[in-house]
Amino acid sequence: MPTRTARTAWNGTLQDGSGQVELSSSGAGTFEVSFPKRAADDADGTTSPEELIAAAHTSCYAMQLSALIAEAGGTPQSLEVTADVTLGPDDPGFKLTGIALTVRGEVDGLDADGFAAAAQAAKQTCPVSKALTGVPITLDAALVT
Secondary structure, three states, rough: OOOOOOOOEOOOOOOEEEEEEEEOOOOEEEEEEEEEHHHHHHOOOOOOHHHHHHHHHHHHHHHHHHHHHHHOOOEEEEEEEEEEEEEEOOOOOOOEEEEEEEEEEEOOOHHHHHHHHHHHHHHHHOOHHHHHOOOOHHHHHHEEE
């Protein structure tokens, strides 16, 4: 399996500095980061480790869920996955305090119970969920009709 790479260049102190995160393997872009904006309610055009984790988690989860739906005999037509990753205080510093996954799916061949079972299994088995076992992860899953 391949290895993927990202790189961050940081200048200055935590409070006064800033950096750029580069998605090196894909070349998809370079994004600004700053601690004051990371800790603020308004990101003001910058990303954060939490947003990047949310992006990784939603994409991994959607892939895993689509595979599990197919294994259960269903056909996913569309999956909409969001992740809210929360940063909170820790002693010392900060930690991720929770991840709220929400998925809405249009699926042929599975009822609501079958979809819920696949959604829960995907939460347990996607590689990003496995990597984040130290963070409480909740799931809100529902079929869309």
